[in-house]
Amino acid sequence: xxxxxxxxxxxxxxxxxxxxxxxxxxxxxxxxxxxxxxxxxxxxxxxxxxxxxxxxxxxxxxxxxxxxxxxxxxxxxxxxxxxxxxxxxxxxxxxxxxxxxxxxxxxxxxxxxxxxxxxxxxxxxxxxxxxxxxxxxxxxxxxxxxxxxxxxxxxxxxxxxxxxxxxxxxxxxxxxxxxxxxxxxxxxxxxxxxxxxxxxxxxxxxxxxxxxxxxxxxxxxxx
Ligand SMILES: O=C(O)CCC(=O)C(=O)O
Ligand SMILES: [Fe+2]
Numbered sequence: 001x002x003x004x005x006x007x008x009x010x011x012x013x014x015x016x017x018x019x020x021x022x023x024x025x026x027x028x029x030x031x032x033x034x035x036x037x038x039x040x041x042x043x044x045x046x047x048x049x050x051x052x053x054x055x056x057x058x059x060x061x062x063x064x065x066x067x068x069x070x071x072x073x074x075x076x077x078x079x080x081x082x083x084x085x086x087x088x089x090x091x092x093x094x095x096x097x098x099x100x101x102x103x104x105x106x107x108x109x110x111x112x113x114x115x116x117x118x119x120x121x122x123x124x125x126x127x128x129x130x131x132x133x134x135x136x137x138x139x140x141x142x143x144x145x146x147x148x149x150x151x152x153x154x155x156x157x158x159x160x161x162x163x164x165x166x167x168x169x170x171x172x173x174x175x176x177x178x179x180x181x182x183x184x185x186x187x188x189x190x191x192x193x194x195x196x197x198x199x200x201x202x203x204x205x206x207x208x209x210x211x212x213x214x215x216x217x218x219x220x221x222x223x
Pocket of ligand 1: 091
């Protein structure tokens with residue numbers, strides 16, 4: 001499932017990131033995907049000190065975010081990279097690599113983009129994700145993030161004005177299967193409703209429990 005995480009970075013963190021961004025020495029994004037014919041962007045080299053500091057801020061903020069555990073069940077998070085798209089740049093339709101090349105390599109179950117500058121700063125540059133023949137496009141406020149399955153076909157649309165800045169990372173989840181992860185998300189929501197004290201016949205609680213029962217049955221039924 002695709003999930004938006006609002007306000008991952010707070011005002012102080014965003015301010016710190018804003019001060020660090022001009023110090024990042026961006027290079028060609030193809031450095032990590034030399035065989036890609038569709039990647040046309042800039043990204044921070046791994047040894048860039050400003051990128052490392054932004055990565056630490058982003059990592060701490062993601063780990064602290066209450067929704068990350070619910071949606072991702074994270075086991076390992078890859079290092080974060082700052083990316084930059086200037087007019088004419090884009091990242092065409094692609095699927096992310098299965099393994100993020102760290103040591104040891106991390107299997108990418110979820111991809112994550114934290115938007116670092118305001119949507120009014122640039123035209124184009126939407127992150128578009130293909131889902132069932134539909135295209136879902138996202139351009140979030142600075143500090144907000146999107147989590148999406150790394151199995152999806154997605155792209156960054158061409159930037160036609162201004163500059164798009166984002167921090168990207170990948171997560172290895174304790175639950176590899178996206179459908180199983182979704183059931184845990186529903187269970188978490190149902191539990192929260194019950195703990196708050198659900199009204200008798202609460203329709204949301206009812207549909208969540210129906211979904212859990214029927215989908216677990218589907219998963220476990222012998223055929
Ligand atoms: O910049 C983004 O939002 C994501 C870019 C992307 O798809 C990637 O780097 O694999
Ligand atoms: Fe990607």
